[in-house]
Amino acid sequence: MSGKKKSNWFKAHNNDFYVRLSKKNDYKSRAAYKLIELEEKFSLIRGSKNVLDLGCAPGSWLQVLSSFPNLISIVGVDRLEIDRIQGVEFFRYDISDLSLLDLLTKKFNSKFNLVLSDIAPNITGIVDVDQANFASVTENVLNISNKLLEIDGNLIIKQFNGPRLKEISNLLEISFKKIEVFKPKSSKKNSSEVYIVCKGFKDC
Numbered sequence: 001m002s003g004k005k006k007s008n009w010f011k012a013h014n015n016d017f018y019v020r021l022s023k024k025n026d027y028k029s030r031a032a033y034k035l036i037e038l039e040e041k042f043s044l045i046r047g048s049k050n051v052l053d054l055g056c057a058p059g060s061w062l063q064v065l066s067s068f069p070n071l072i073s074i075v076g077v078d079r080l081e082i083d084r085i086q087g088v089e090f091f092r093y094d095i096s097d098l099s100l101l102d103l104l105t106k107k108f109n110s111k112f113n114l115v116l117s118d119i120a121p122n123i124t125g126i127v128d129v130d131q132a133n134f135a136s137v138t139e140n141v142l143n144i145s146n147k148l149l150e151i152d153g154n155l156i157i158k159q160f161n162g163p164r165l166k167e168i169s170n171l172l173e174i175s176f177k178k179i180e181v182f183k184p185k186s187s188k189k190n191s192s193e194v195y196i197v198c199k200g201f202k203d204c
């Protein structure tokens, strides 16, 4: 990014309503408001005891989760380090690493009521490549949630609203009773991200 473009980006970022709100409320990022909106609409956190947050850094979703007194365990995974949050168990791993799946399965087999994934692969701007990268993230998230979700558990997974969204929704429909696509107001309008809310993990 050129110097001018960078300074325009910072100006727009600092003027962003949700950036200002997250600074005021001490959230690590504006992403907190996406989870808050997801919860307002779907009430999946308040009905859970154990939650796994994949791609959790810098940790604003973990902060939101920590404010729910009904949660017994909150587990976060990211390939980047995070500042530790009280009451959160963190694992620094890439989600494609099979030893993560092994470790989590041994520790938490079928324990989670809710799995979250806010992972976005690096965006290239080439729609086909970006969709394929999202497909590979989806496959890894599904491998993990298939092992770790309890029957009737739920999954919220970030995706691109592109040509392969339907295909991915169809794939998720195999494992879940109900699928809904949701775009929070706090998600930037010019971003094609959406969240697929998958309810009722089936015993396939």
Ligand SMILES: C[S@@+](CC[C@H](N)C(=O)[O-])C[C@H]1O[C@@H](n2cnc3c(N)ncnc32)[C@H](O)[C@@H]1O
Residues within 6 Å of the ligand: 028, 029, 031, 032, 054, 055, 056, 057, 058, 059, 060, 061, 062, 077, 078, 079, 080, 093, 094, 095, 096, 118, 119, 120, 121
């Ligand atoms: C949009 S951020 C998540 C923000 C987070 N929900 C929050 O509220 O702070 C996406 C995260 O996914 C992580 N990520 C991307 N690919 C990953 C992978 N293959 N394995 C683990 N983490 C990954 C990135 O390191 C990044 O921290």
